[in-house]
Amino acid sequence: xxxxxxxxxxxxxxxxxxxxxxxxxxxxxxxxxxxxxxxxxxxxxxxxxxxxxxxxxxxxxxxxxxxxxxxxxxxxxxxxxxxxxxxxxxxxxxxxxxxxxxxxxxxxxxxxxxxxxxxxxxxxxxxxxxxxxxxxxxxxxxxxxxxxxxxxxxxxxxxxxxxxxxxxxxxxxxxxxxxxxxxxxxxxxxxxxxxxxxxxxxxxxxxxxxxxxxxxxxxxxxxxxxxxxxxxxxxxxxxxxxxxxxxxxxxxxxxxxxxxx
Numbered sequence: 355x356x357x358x359x360x361x362x363x364x365x366x367x368x369x370x371x372x373x374x375x376x377x378x379x380x381x382x383x384x385x386x387x388x389x390x391x392x393x394x395x396x397x398x399x400x401x402x403x404x405x406x407x408x409x410x411x412x413x414x415x416x417x418x419x420x421x422x423x424x425x426x427x428x429x430x431x432x433x434x435x436x437x438x439x440x441x442x443x444x445x446x447x448x449x450x451x452x453x454x455x456x457x458x459x460x461x462x463x464x465x466x467x468x469x470x471x472x473x474x475x476x477x478x479x480x481x482x483x484x485x486x487x488x489x490x491x492x493x494x495x496x497x498x499x500x501x502x503x504x505x506x507x508x509x510x511x512x513x514x515x516x517x518x519x520x521x522x523x524x525x526x527x528x529x530x531x532x533x534x535x536x537x538x539x540x541x542x543x544x545x546x547x548x549x550x551x552x553x554x555x556x557x558x559x560x561x562x563x564x565x566x567x568x569x570x571x572x573x574x575x576x577x578x579x580x581x582x583x584x585x586x587x588x589x590x591x592x593x594x595x596x597x598x599x600x601x602x603x604x605x606x607x608x609x610x611x612x613x614x615x
Contacts, residue, residue, distance in 0.1 A: 559598075
């Protein structure tokens with residue numbers, strides 16, 4: 355389980371909603387992901403230590419992070435890599451993979467070169483070839499598809515989506531837009547594809563702030579821009595279940611299930 359866009363250190367320890375979402379993690383076992391912009395405003399080591407560590411940092415030992423653009427306001431995302439160490443992958447790269455049960459999980463870095471022929475894309479294709487599991491998931495910071503009006507869809511991530519689609523990956527998670535949105539399975543061009551498409555979740559709900567949603571783009575199934583919370587995924591042998599869990603005092607939720615390709 356996890357989210358992105360987490361702790362606003364300029365608002366004090368715990369930020370606006372990071373302590374509330376951290377309390378959700380306190381009661382849910384399993385691996386934790388972060389979808390970037392983990393410690394505002396610049397992802398410095400001091401911000402991670404002073405504000406992230408007392409909240410989501412309670413679960414650092416089971417966390418698999420990715421960086422966001424705010425981490426790179428500190429040159430080379432040095433604060434991020436310094437705080438998470440080996441858990442963040444090779445310093446300067448920030449992409450890596452791991453296994454959870456029957457699932458292959460890929461953590462990517464949408465702040466560095468993702469173009470065809472880039473080192474990251476070559477690594478991704480090789481990694482997916484080396485791990486031909488039935489069920490696979492990837493996550494990074496900038497959403498390929500989003501109805502948000504602050505940032506919207508990040509077309510520059512399209513090469514990642516195409517490589518994942520060609521390898522039969524099932525789920526993608528992103529942050530960046532400070533809201534929640536779930537999409538029906540889609541191909542790299544955003545065309546609905548129930549047979550091979552990737553289901554995307556935008557989960558920029560970790561606690562920093564809320565961003566508005568515009569008119570819903572194609573294949574958007576559920577969206578909410580007023581609730582902090584975490585996405586919990588139950589990864590099964592041939593499928594998955596999802597549930598958006600809101601912070602205390604909020605009622606929005608979303609749940610369902612899907613099958614692996």
